[in-house]
Amino acid sequence: MIVQVKNGKSVLLRKLTPDDFDKLSYYLQNLGPETVKRYGPHGFDKLSISELYQYPEQYSGYIAGDPETSEIIAYSIIKTGYLETDGNRLQSYGFTPDEKTDCTFAPSVADKWQSQGVGNNLFHFMMYDLKSKGFRRIILWGGVQSSNLKAVNYYLKNGFIKLGQFEHNGMNDDMVLEIA
Numbered sequence: 001m002i003v004q005v006k007n008g009k010s011v012l013l014r015k016l017t018p019d020d021f022d023k024l025s026y027y028l029q030n031l032g033p034e035t036v037k038r039y040g041p042h043g044f045d046k047l048s049i050s051e052l053y054q055y056p057e058q059y060s061g062y063i064a065g066d067p068e069t070s071e072i073i074a075y076s077i078i079k080t081g082y083l084e085t086d087g088n089r090l091q092s093y094g095f096t097p098d099e100k101t102d103c104t105f106a107p108s109v110a111d112k113w114q115s116q117g118v119g120n121n122l123f124h125f126m127m128y129d130l131k132s133k134g135f136r137r138i139i140l141w142g143g144v145q146s147s148n149l150k151a152v153n154y155y156l157k158n159g160f161i162k163l164g165q166f167e168h169n170g171m172n173d174d175m176v177l178e179i180a
């Protein structure tokens with residue numbers, strides 16, 4: 001699917017395939033320091049990526065590409081269910097995570113493409129797929145740093161609500177979205 005974003009450029013949205021692993025590793029290893037402080041759901045090397053995506057029923061990737069350069073400019077990962085490390089904390093808010101109908105989400109956009117609508121477009125593209133797979137809720141992967149206003153706004157904008165707050169290298173918010 002091709003969409004136009006705020007800088008006037010076209011962007012290609014699609015699902016990640018094994019043919020993309022080299023480019024994904026390059027994308028992740030070239031994220032700027034501000035973004036890396038906020039984003040790191042898994043190792044950025046090709047081996048870590050290949051190991052994770054050998055379980056397609058557990059993990060799905062979604063990417064945005066620049067048709068002019070064929071480079072990846074945004075990447076989101078979805079894990080089926082929830083992270084073991086998040087389970088107890090989520091339950092402490094009275095929220096009962098579900099291994100089958102919940103999924104866990106971590107988005108990123110390349111620094112120079114941020115705030116251009118790429119993240120929103122990739123989110124809507126991904127939602128279409130998640131609905132068709134029968135997921136009912138989306139949980140944030142390890143929450144979001146409360147100081148990360150860009151991401152907090154992005155989640156609120158897309159309908160996420162805050163479940164609670166926790167301390168881990170500063171304050172973080174757990175958020176969830178009920179898929180309509």
Ligand SMILES: CC(C)(COP(=O)(O)OP(=O)(O)OC[C@H]1O[C@@H](n2cnc3c(N)ncnc32)[C@H](O)[C@@H]1OP(=O)(O)O)[C@@H](O)C(=O)NCCC(=O)NCCS
Pocket residue numbers: 034035038039106107108109110113114115116117118119120121143144145148149150151153154155157
């Ligand atoms: C968070 C992130 C995925 C959002 O994607 P994006 O492409 O930059 O966001 P979009 O341009 O699609 O904007 C979507 C919404 O995000 C918020 N947003 C985007 N840029 C913002 C900025 N500079 N300041 C405040 N809010 C901002 C707004 O609510 C915006 O909606 P609006 O355009 O209607 O105002 C992206 O900025 C990113 O990768 N950040 C670094 C990594 C990260 O923080 N990941 C999340 C870890 S929990």
